Amino acid sequence: MRLMSVVALLLLMLTGCAKHPLYTQESYVFGTRVEVSIYGEPEARARRVTAQILRDFDQMHHSLHAWEPGTLERMNGIFALSPSKAAIAPGMIPIIRDATRYSEQSQGLFNPAIGNLIRLWGFQSDTFKAKLPDPAKIAELVRANPQMHDIVIDGILFHSTNPAVRLDLGGYAKGYALDVAASYLRSQGVKNALINIGGNILALGQHGDRPWRVGIQNPRAPGPIATLELRDGEAIGTSGDYQRYFEVGGKRYCHIIDPRTGWPAQGVQAVTVLVPPSAHAGTLSDVASKPIFIAGSAGWRAAAQRMGVANVMFIDGQGHVELTDSMKQRLRFEPRS
Incomplete structure (x- = not known):
């Protein structure tokens, strides 16, 4: 989901202490804001590779759009x-x-x-x-x-074999794009970058002498509910009921549809997954949060296990936060006002 404002704020804080250049460019692709940040490269080079990434994203958007x-x-x-x-x-x-x-x-x-x-x-x-x-x-x-x-x-x-099939890769394409961008940056020798597609984020290297630090949006309040430091090659993805939704009769209906019922999943505010480095870390971070969200309070741990994801934060419909043991070690929760 869209954590752009949280990430942008954290990057601004880090940039103020930077001794080397941080180049950041934003765009709007896949129906959301996209941000590419590159650390420690000459501006002309950072601008060139970023422009290519955004061209690739635009091409993927048009190619993979279902409508x-x-x-x-x-x-x-x-x-x-x-x-x-x-x-x-x-x-x-x-x-x-x-x-x-x-x-x-x-x-x-x-x-x-x-x-x-x-x-x-x-x-x-x-x-x-x-x-x-x-x-x-x-x-x-x-x-x-x-x-x-x-x-x-x-x-x-x-x-x-079934005329009812209509592909919508909205829960896949952003993560796939992260992996494509990360592969391209590595091929160009860029070692330190942060790619953010509407809150689906992949990190390369570090921000100078410190890891990249990102925020996880509070689903019911402005700002982050927690922050974490991303290690080289890690990806994080969040699915929530707080961006694409509408209300009828006081009930919220979000865009995450349970295929078993045909109705939006209920009883969950947000799911965040953290995926270790691999060639498909971005894709898995985008995909895995959906079945965990749909599985709900009773089934989210089993769904996470099936998807091979160990680091999970699950927030139920009442705002109660549940964490896997490994995720507890990574998150830093923000003080409540």
Whole structure:
């Protein structure tokens, strides 16, 4: 979710003490604010690599957007004509296979194939109305049971065995973009950087002689509920009910849809996961928070274990904070006013 203001404040505090340059540039991609910070590089070089990252993000946004003209929207049109087949863009093959693997690992709680449900609730748009969908239509889409394994890739061709499949990679793309950006920065010899896509954050190296420090948004108050120091290669991701939501009859309905019911997950305010360094740390930090959120108070620990995530902060609907043992060692909670 969007922790940009918290991170920006922390970076400003750190910049004031910096002996070497900190270059930071912001943009708006994936429907959220994006910030790239590079430490200790000449400004011209930092500006050049940052510009390339933002160009890559913009290309990914258009390619992976489920509702605007582009690669994914074209694929969704083919899925709806099942069993029609078409040639697949080569770059989509590893993404589809990777998202399918995560979906199976989560036992279906992470399910990018439910794009039609997301559209029914109106969350495919940056703006949405405070209006409940027809329960009968929700039930119909749940019965259709679109799954990632309904997508078949055969050589250069793809199709779906279920016309109800509509891919929405909103819970995957930001993390994937983090990994792409981190790989590019490493290839350019940049050792110290912080990439923030709406609160999905990946760190490289350090901010001078100290680790990068980021804040985790309090889901019910301005500012951070806690801060932590990110080590080289670590990624952090948060899913919450406090940015994309509407209220009807005093009840909050957020954008995180439970594929089992077709309704927004309830009883959870936020989930934050911290993922150790790997080639896919960003992707996992984006994906894993969703099934943990949907699993709720009774099932979040089991969901975290299935996703292979040890560092978790879970905040229930009443604001009670639960932590895994390893996450307790990493967080510094802010004093309550």
